[in-house]
Amino acid sequence: MTEERLKCDCNNMREATACQVSQHERADDTSQPCKTCTPCIREQMGRGGTQEVTLSDVNSSSSSNPSxxxxxxxxxxxxxxxxxxxSEKQLVNNSAGDSNKQKGNHIEGLNETINNCCVQKSRALTSIPSVVVSDTTILDEDQPLNEPYCLVxxxxxxxxxxxSTGARNPKIQNICESSGSLDSNNGDILLGEVNEHQLLSPRRSCDSAYSSSMDNGGSMDNQQDEPGISFSVVDSSDFSGANASSAEESPSxxxxxxTLTVGMLRKNASSPFSSSSSIASDVDSSSRADESAFNTLSVQIENLPRKLSSSSSCSLRSSLSFEESEEDFASSDENPIQANMNRRHSKVKAQNSWTKIRRMVIWSPFMQSFKKKYPWVQLAGHAGNFQPGEEGCILxxxxxREAECLSGLTSDPKLQDxxxxxxxxxxxxxxxxxxxxxLLLPFDCPSxxxxxxxxxxxxxxxxxxxxVKPRLRQDxxxxxxxxxPDEPTEVERNQSAVTKPRYMQWREQISSTSNLGFRIExxxxxxxxxxxDYKLxxxxxxxxEAFKYFIDNNVSVLKKYIERLKSMxxxxxxxxxFHSHEVIGSSLLFVHDSTGEANVxxxxxxxxxxxxxxxxxDHRSEWKEGNxxxxxxxxxxNLVSLFEGILVELxxxxxxxxxxxxxxxxxxxxVNHVTDDVTWSPRSNRKALRRQDARNSATEIAVVGEKT
Ligand SMILES: O=P(O)(O)O[C@H]1[C@H](O)[C@@H](OP(=O)(O)O)[C@H](OP(=O)(O)O)[C@@H](OP(=O)(O)O)[C@H]1O
Ligand SMILES: Nc1ncnc2c1ncn2[C@@H]1O[C@H](COP(=O)(O)OP(=O)(O)O)[C@@H](O)[C@H]1O
Structure with a gap:
């Protein structure tokens, strides 16, 4: 495999790493893979799975890959x-155990993600923590955590x-200190560190992190200015060496x-939240971290032969029981009591670490930045009119007319809010x-x-x-x-079309536009x-009734709406x-959420x-054509009156x-039925409307006026 080939294989970020590898190749450095191994490493990395590299290449001479x-x-x-x-890290860490197809998807998805990041600068992501926590949550039955899953x-x-969901993880760094977390489980091993500095930068555009990583030749380890959440996952499932079918055979x-073992390791800080200064001054720590990662993974590799000795196949999926797995990983040199104590120690350590990491994920400001989650909803209007924008904007x-008006409103101190x-x-x-x-940005799953x-x-x-020139609209x-069905006149029926004003007037008449001066869209x-479904x-x-349904009879929300409407x-x-504009077809957008936040x-x-x-x-006078x-x-x-009436009622x-x-x-x-005895001719239904309301509601709410 040539350097050329490596580059072809890679997206931008991977290309950078390919260069790095080829430099390593040139370097006459025994700590680097030799030229024979390098392509193999590359290939293995492409296929994903740390242990695959280790297992197939270190131990299996029959592997189709070069040893x-x-x-x-x-x-x-x-x-x-x-x-x-x-990208590689994510790939490596997440593809273990997946089918090749899934791995492909990982790569594709990742590339897409990265592209999105470049093109749409505000689409920051924090890949690794999401990935790690996702795996954790899905796989860890003993400690089911919904929160981290939410994160994903x-x-x-x-x-x-x-x-923008938070700063993109600028660092990929194994910060491993020991192999302790490995020997107690046959599950994923999560090693990582979250530092406060990154957590506190929730809405940074990802592109800076991205570009600096590129400047850095793809390696993120040296980005002192981008301290970050650093996690790595090593899927050790393959280490256990049993085959997949035994899981079915042993339902217990x-x-x-x-089970997930979490080893959260700290570089220099005693707290899981390293201070930014400790990160900033930590010029050497990335190399130290490299070294420790190196050590940890070396230990894994060293452990493998023992583990593998009990298994004929190293590449098959794990299904060993927890105990078996522990057994397998225990050193044969250790005395049983010591081994047991070590295992316990590892377990406790893992649990403590897990607790810490869990706390970090749940309580960090970073997590809160993720809480800005909602599916953007276009409630009314023309389909396809909107696109997501950047930094809290929509397009x-x-x-x-609209651009001019919005610009005018924005510069009107009385109305800009x-x-x-x-x-x-x-x-x-x-x-x-x-x-x-x-406008939906400040809300959590708004109504x-x-x-x-x-x-x-x-x-x-x-x-x-x-x-002048009637244009018939079939739609x-x-x-x-x-x-x-009975609304069209005979002429309209014959032409199966109506004019726009005819349609619009009909819509006004069947809804509350004509009598109350607004309608629910x-x-x-x-x-x-x-x-x-509020046309009628x-x-x-x-x-x-519709309003009460909307606010869930929540008095506090209702009060906020009333206040806001009044000041508006x-x-x-x-x-x-406002007085110098004719405002047609404009809406009020009411938004509230379960936190009690409400605005219009x-x-x-x-x-x-x-x-x-x-x-x-004056926006209150009756309309006559020309005025x-x-x-x-x-x-x-009328809106305010109706809301106030509801408030009194509630x-x-x-x-x-x-x-x-x-x-x-x-x-x-x-909601949907105009009663039989109400004929919605523009002139005659005020009485009928009153009758209808009196029948439907004991509490008649006084409105300012009612058009007929
Ligand atoms: O709500 P329904 O009954 O579907 O009727 C729609 C709305 O009145 C639209 O107004 P809005 O965009 O304010 O919702 C209007 O767009 P205009 O605002 O362009 O008049 C549409 O006209 P056409 O776009 O001509 O179809 C009309 O068909
Ligand atoms: N600035 C905004 N922020 C959030 N949602 C918006 C915003 N503007 C419009 N919407 C959503 O889009 C819908 C349609 O908007 P509107 O401006 O009426 O579109 P149209 O001109 O196509 O009728 C609204 O009902 C609302 O749900």
């Missing part, structure tokens, strides 16, 4: 592994949603790798996007509600255009008959799928910007239009604490 000639070479392998880049999940989610045996397809912050316009793959604050504001949802322009006709409860939610009672209303009333923002300004300077809107009134504040007044009936009382979703009748 390693000396223990020195084996030690050198160890060193190579310690110097290996992140969250890591994945964060990757998906484009969040723990499944393969049932929305550019519409000039009530809308997503505008972060400019960017181009992605030739398409323009408005970059704006992601969302989108209320479209105003008594009118189409622009006057659209109406004028439709009169809108279909949406209409799906909800109200969608609700997503934290633990449920989003629903847009029209009456006060129906709307209130006040700010809007005082804003010149104005979103969607795609149809918000600046008025001629002579014109101002451009939108009824935005009319809707807000305070009368609810227990004194603010615990959410889980409400059932409003029934189909409550």
């Amino acid at each position: 390693l000639c000396t223990t020195g070479c084996a030690n050198a392998i160890t060193k190579q592994l310690n110097n290996a880049s992140l 999940d969250q890591h994945k989610d964060c990757m998906d949603s484009g969040y 045996h723990k499944p393969k790798i049932t 929305k397809k550019y519409v000039e 009530f809308s997503p912050t505008f972060h400019g316009v960017v181009e992605v793959n030739g398409e323009k996007y408005t970059r704006m604050q992601d 969302l509600m989108d209320c479209k504001m105003g008594i009118r949802t189409y622009l006057e322009d659209e109406l004028v255009k439709a009169k 809108m006709y279909m949406k209409m008959v799906e909800v109200s 969608g609700i997503k409860k934290s633990d449920k799928d989003p629903s847009k 939610t029209k009456t006060q009672c129906q709307v209130c 209303c006040h700010a809007l009333g005082q804003s010149d910007f 923002w104005m979103i969607d300004f795609g149809k918000t239009t600046r008025l001629p300077s002579s014109q101002k809107l 451009r009134e939108d009824g935005y504040l009319f809707g807000m007044d 305070q009368q009936t609810a227990p004194p604490n603010d615990e959410p009382q889980h409400t059932a979703p409003p029934s189909v009748e409550q």
Whole structure:
């Protein structure tokens, strides 16, 4: 295998390591693998599994791979592994026991990850801890820990949603001090260190760590400026040397790798959280750490022949019982009492270490940065309009009006707090996007509600255009008959199409837009799928039922919403910007989560239009064609009234604490059915609406006004 070949095999990071290997090859250094062994090492590393290198190459002369000639070479392998880049390390540590296909997936996944990291700079990841903890949690039945598993999940989610999840692990470093953790288990051995400095840098972009690792020739050991969480996993399952089928034969045996030994080793610090200064001053420690890793792995290698002597096959999967495994690893020279004590000592040590590491994972700020986990939800609006952005931003397809409006709102001191912050316009793959604050960021698995504001949802322009040159919309006709089969006129039926204003007006009439000045577009409860099934939610009672369902009758959340709406209303009333814009199709996005965090923002300004300077809107007056009134504040007044009515109702009936009382979703009748006796003609239904509400609700909530 030539250096050329090594390079071909590698992605960028691995290429760097390939160079490193070839340098080692050139170096006349007995601590390095000889030229014969180097390709083998490379190949083994590519295939993954520390022990595979060790076992097949050190012990199996019948291996199809070239044998390693000396223990020195084996030690050198160890060193190579310690110097290996992140990608290789992850590969090596995680592919053991996987099928080759899975290994391939690891590589692919990893490459993808790394690419993502480069391209999308904020997508930081902390690969090794995630990986380690994942393995730990899945495999360790005795100490099932959900939290670390979450870490992995969250890591994945964060990757998906484009969040910076913490600094990328800049160091791969075995910090091993002894072989003590090895002899008590036949499971994974986790050796590692987490230092505080890294833990406290939760939202750093990964690319700096990445590039510095590249500058470093792929080896992360020397990055003094990037102290980090350093873990390594050595899957020792193969060491036990029994074959896989025996696990099935002995159901009492723990499944393969049932126990995890954790050896958390410290370099210079007495605390598991090394201080940053200790890291910074630890110029020599990486080499010391290398040495200790070297020693540890050497011990493993030395142990192997004893272990392997009881097994004819070294490459088969482990299924030895815990005891057998311990037996096998015990030194034959040791007296039994001493051996037993050593084993116990190792166990206790392992447990202590595990406790420490567990505590670190659970309580570290690093972990908390992972807690910023949520699936980003687009509740309403046009599909495909959004993309994840960087650093707490999202990208929305550019519409000039919206970008202008967001920019104006962001620079309006009275309103800037009530809308997503505008972060400019960017181009992605030739398409323009408005970059704006992601409002969901501060929340944990939030509940969302989108209320479209105003008594009118189409622009006057659209109406004028439709009169001049009606454009028939079949899609809108279909949406209409799906909800109200009898709604289309005969003409519309014949052409199987309606105009946009016709459709929009119909939507306003069947929902609360026409009577309350807002309508619910969608609700997503934290633990449920989003629903847009509110097209027919029209009456006060129906709307209130939906609200109560949304807030789970949580009084504290409700109070926050009311406060926020009131101050928003006040700010809007005082804003010149607001009075000089016709705000059509804009929504209020309500967001709260189980921590009690709750907030509301104005979103969607795609149809918000600046008025001629002579014109101002009060946003409460009735709309007459030409006056451009939108009824935005009319809707807000009603929202506040309805929320306050719910608050009164809840305070009368609810227990004194603010615990959410889980409400059932409003029934189909409550939400989706306009009663038979209500005909939704624009003019005549106020009375019917009142009758309907009186029937449905004992508590009539006073609203500011009701349009018919
Ligand atoms: O909600 P349904 O009943 O599906 O109707 C939709 C919404 O009213 C959209 O408004 P929003 O984006 O505010 O949700 C509107 O987009 P506009 O905002 O472009 O008017 C769509 O018009 P078309 O995009 O023309 O289909 C219309 O079909
Ligand atoms: N800044 C934001 N932060 C978080 N979620 C947002 C933000 N803007 C929009 N959304 C989500 O996207 C949905 C649709 O947004 P909207 O601006 O109304 O899109 P459209 O213009 O396609 O109608 C909202 O209901 C909300 O769930």
